[in-house]
Amino acid sequence: MKIFWPKNGNFDNVLCNLNNQKLNQPFAEEVIAFTQSLSKRFVRMRYMPEVVALGYWLRKSNIKQMQAEFEKATKGKVVRGRGTAFHIAPSNVDTIFVYSWMLSLLAGNRNIIRISSKTEINDLLQVILEELPNYKSLAEQIIICTYGHDESATEMLSLTCHTRVIWGGDETVKAIRKIPLAPLANELAFPDRFSLAILNSEKVMLLDDEALDALLEQFYNDVFWFDQMACSSPRLIVWIGEKIESFWTAFERKIQKKQHELLAATQVLKYSTSLQLAAENYVEKVVPITNFSRIKLNDVPRDVREKHCGGGLFYEYEVENLIDLEQIIIDKDQTIAYFGFEKPELKELVESISTRGIDRIVPIGQALNFDGVWDGQSFLTSFTREVIIL
Numbered sequence: 001m002k003i004f005w006p007k008n009g010n011f012d013n014v015l016c017n018l019n020n021q022k023l024n025q026p027f028a029e030e031v032i033a034f035t036q037s038l039s040k041r042f043v044r045m046r047y048m049p050e051v052v053a054l055g056y057w058l059r060k061s062n063i064k065q066m067q068a069e070f071e072k073a074t075k076g077k078v079v080r081g082r083g084t085a086f087h088i089a090p091s092n093v094d095t096i097f098v099y100s101w102m103l104s105l106l107a108g109n110r111n112i113i114r115i116s117s118k119t120e121i122n123d124l125l126q127v128i129l130e131e132l133p134n135y136k137s138l139a140e141q142i143i144i145c146t147y148g149h150d151e152s153a154t155e156m157l158s159l160t161c162h163t164r165v166i167w168g169g170d171e172t173v174k175a176i177r178k179i180p181l182a183p184l185a186n187e188l189a190f191p192d193r194f195s196l197a198i199l200n201s202e203k204v205m206l207l208d209d210e211a212l213d214a215l216l217e218q219f220y221n222d223v224f225w226f227d228q229m230a231c232s233s234p235r236l237i238v239w240i241g242e243k244i245e246s247f248w249t250a251f252e253r254k255i256q257k258k259q260h261e262l263l264a265a266t267q268v269l270k271y272s273t274s275l276q277l278a279a280e281n282y283v284e285k286v287v288p289i290t291n292f293s294r295i296k297l298n299d300v301p302r303d304v305r306e307k308h309c310g311g312g313l314f315y316e317y318e319v320e321n322l323i324d325l326e327q328i329i330i331d332k333d334q335t336i337a338y339f340g341f342e343k344p345e346l347k348e349l350v351e352s353i354s355t356r357g358i359d360r361i362v363p364i365g366q367a368l369n370f371d372g373v374w375d376g377q378s379f380l381t382s383f384t385r386e387v388i389i390l
Helices: 011-019 029-042 049-057 060-073 096-107 123-134 151-160 170-177 201-205 209-224 245-258 264-278 302-307 322-327 343-352
Strands: 002-005 078-081 084-088 110-115 142-146 163-167 186-190 194-200 234-240 283-288 293-297 313-319 333-339 360-363 384-387
Touching: 002 123, 011 110, 011 142, 029 049, 029 060, 029 096, 029 123, 049 096, 060 096, 084 096, 084 151, 096 110, 096 163, 110 151, 123 142, 163 170, 170 186, 194 201, 209 234, 209 245, 234 322, 264 283, 264 293, 264 302, 264 313, 313 322, 322 343, 343 360
Parallel strands: 084 110, 084 163, 110 142, 163 186, 194 234, 194 333, 234 313, 293 313, 333 360
Antiparallel strands: 002 142, 078 384, 283 293
């Protein structure tokens, strides 16, 4: 096991010291100060837009709004952190563990973060490690470590914690769920999900060049910040009405202007995936080009979601009316990014869906924005407990 924080410590001693630390009150001043130090540094990391977004999420106005909503919901109640939260971070989205960790800190918990064994000390982690020494008491409530596929280490930490947070693919979640938790512990699991974008054809056609460029800028951010591998990145594009070829022509120009480069391996995988899909009877047409590929579907079977490789591969589907979308939604579907619809229409769609699918509906450009409620679960609720005093 490799320990990034605290430095120069034996793990058994570090864990013992962590468990001896008292919990903070929710939204403790030192925790808020720590979030502000990180926010100020993250927003300056312009070469990593996903970290900049994290920095803006941590800005004081947002934290204070969360605090106000939390205090309003818990007014007159005695609320404490659950104890120690054990976060198991994914390998494909570098920033995601920071969001759950920050919310757990704000809830008052001690925290153990197990980052992916593939992760080195990148710029994001370096900033965190540089800021922690400035917050001595808070720093003693945190362990950041990594290790390989070691079930014994995961079991030891799982039996120590009071909340376990699993970020990862379906197989990762299944494997970790076999590892026992302490009897009083709860668990939040965030497995593989699939997301889509819906566009109102008539509304897109009415856009002038400036408005279309703004829409494409937002769409680009949703897709390419994590090379379409984030669970909330749109992979299926649904046109309500007929698809608009000029949208894709303009999007190709946008990508060229951005000078976005995909790894050669990603390009090969996207091309080979397109060829494999071309043989399926639910695929009408395959349009592979350098910057992205379009797969026109006449149906959206469940398993097509498992064949998606990211990197700018778009499934494309048409329906006549928004409400028709409910026919293809399955449990795995998480986020709808939309353009050209009003909230009453979207609410009607949600009420028509008979499956577990869809936890978020956001405007295009906000698909990757993190919120205190994710996959239908409230972090601050799950990270705290209420003490009854009669």
